[in-house]
Amino acid sequence: MTIIIDPQCSGISGNMIIGALVDLGADTGKLKEVMESSARIVGEVEVTFDEINKCGIDTIYCHVEMFDKKGHVHFNEIVDGINGLDLDEDIKKTSINIFKRMAIAESKVHGKSIDEIHFHEVGASDAVADVVGSVWAFHSLGFDSKNVIGLPIAVGGGTVNTSHGTLPVPVPAVLEILKGYNFIGGPVSSELATPTGCAIYAELCSEIKEFIPLVKADNVGYGSGSKDFDHPNILRIIKSSNINESDKIDVIETNIDHLTGEEIGYLFDVLLDAGASDVSVTPIIMKKNRQGSLLKVISKRSNRDKLVELIFKETGSLGIRIAPNIHRGTAKREFIKKAFVIEGEEYEVTFKIGYVNGKVISSRPEYEDLKKIAQKSGLSLRKVRELVK
Known part of the structure; x- marks a missing residue:
């Protein structure tokens, strides 16, 4: 099973993630209890789930209403509070890791240590409810964070008012959290990606891709945001089945122009002995009209790194091309x-x-x-x- 988090349309937030997970089947009664009890670390909230149609798409909107909250909450207070919850250890550990991502981002933006950081928006009771609720709902559906693919996040544009004043979108904390991840501006002049949503995304996703890979979609959940645009303000999470791994291969290629026929023949044999599914050598004309050979190796992903290392060792090549996860039809x-x-x-x-x-x-x-x-x-x-x- 592979889970795909798709925030390409309207970004991501904690309550959008929860809405999509509820749409996929998370128990709303138990989830409400988990979110409201965890929020007491900071204050009091009431959680409701509503069916809302966004531009023709039926979605679940998770509304978290705050009644009371502390002014400032330090990272260590949140950690202690989460550790004290009556929840599975994996859920508590993942929730703390999410807040740690936000704390590290805030510390870099403000030039302070994590211990000195106190949260404003992300420290509010609704953020605690969103983080713990998202993680609980994710695990309750039997999902595994080892198989979660994240698609590029639409972060929005323009400016947003915060406790630190008016900031450009994406806000500095979001940029810090999303370092190394794919994101795009727009499609509206509004904040679409919150620090909480981005931190949950970064913690849950095991792999980031530009496009949806070859999978079989089994179910789709839609979570909506509170804003209305001329396009669906939704996050979708796709539950899918993996294509049989035996049908997926990596293709490894490099050009050779300095090996003898005997050395190429030896390379051919050692690659097959090392687990290559197939090896071929094709005569080619290279730059400056040099005669050479194209080495092409078909490999299962489990053998790929070993074969690449072997090719470097035996050929002295300065560059090897890899086309990963190519699907092949097999009889x-x-x-x-x-x-x-x-x-x-x-x-x-x-x-x-x-x-x-x-x-x-x-x-x-x-x-x-x-x-x-x-x-x-x-x-x-x-x-x-x-x-x-």
Whole structure:
């Protein structure tokens, strides 16, 4: 199972994440209890969930109404409060990590240590409810943060009023949190990505991609924000099934113009021995009309790094190209042994049978078996192949 968090349309916030997770099936009764009890670290809140249509799309809006809150809350106070909650240790650990991301961002922006940082907007009771609630809902659905893909975040534009005055969008804390992540401005002059939402996104996502990868969508949850635009103000979370890993490959390539034929042949063998699914060498014309070879290696992801390191070692190449996660169509395969009498002696030959939609599309004898027969019988390899066809 792979979870895809898609904030490309209207950014991300804590309550949008919760809305999408509720739309995917998180228990609202238990979630309300978790959010309201965790918010007491800072103040009192009431949580409600409403079905709202945003530009034709049915969504869940999570509304957190604050009744009372402390003026300033330090990071250590929040950590102590979360540790005191009656929740699973993984939920508490992840929630603390999210607040740590925000604390580090605030400390860099204001030039203070984490211990000195006191939160304003992100320290309010609604932020505590959003963080703990998001993590609880995520885990309650059986999701694993090892398989979460984040798509680029739309951060908005313009300016926003904060306790530090009027700031440009995205605000400095958001920029700090999103260092190393993909994000885009717009599509409106308004703040779309909050520090809380970005910190949750950064903590939950195990991989960042520009586009949705090859998956099978099983369910989609939509969480909405409070603002209305001329486009859907929504975050969507996609629950999907992985395409069979055996159907996904990485293609590794490099150009070679300084190895002898013997060295290329040796490289061919050692790559196959190291786990390459296939190896090919194609003659090419390189720059300045130099003759060379294109080495192409097909690999499963689990073997990729080992094969790349081996190519560097054996070729001395200064650059290797990798095209990751290419999907390949594969026929069903079966190996069948069959006995043949050749020159008065019985031999066993293994055939590789290929099926598509239940129909045989190929039936080929294995080369190594034919080679042994040819060597033992004295017949040519071509003749042996004809006899077992």
